[in-house]
Amino acid sequence: MNGSAYHPSAAWPVMQVQEGQTVTIHVINCASSEPHGFAIQNYFVSGVTVRPGESYTLTFNADQTGKFR
Numbered sequence: 569m570n571g572s573a574y575h576p577s578a579a580w581p582v583m584q585v586q587e588g589q590t591v592t593i594h595v596i597n598c599a600s601s602e603p604h605g606f607a608i609q610n611y612f613v614s615g616v617t618v619r620p621g622e623s624y625t626l627t628f629n630a631d632q633t634g635k636f637r
Contacts, residue, residue, distance in 0.1 A: 585630045596623040609636040 585591050595606045597618040607615030611628050618624050 587630055587633050589630045590627065591630050592625065592627045594623060594625045597621065610634070611636060 583591070583593075593608075595616075595618055597604050597620055599620045601620055603617045603619045605615055605617050606624060606626075607613060608626075608628075610632055612626055616624050616626075
């Protein structure tokens with residue numbers, strides 16, 4: 569996602585997975601001074617705040633079809 573602030577015209581990044589697939593996402597905040605949030609509609613709605621220099625790993629089963637932000 570590095571540089572995502574410079575891609576305002578597109579929903580970015582996009583991941584395509586198959587229904588039933590186990591998905592693992594590892595988020596790393598490379599920022600030096602500000603935290604960033606991470607959430608996925610319908611899967612990880614509560615989200616998490618990743619502080620500068622920290623990371624978070626989320627694993628889930630893609631048991632729903634659709635597009636999720």
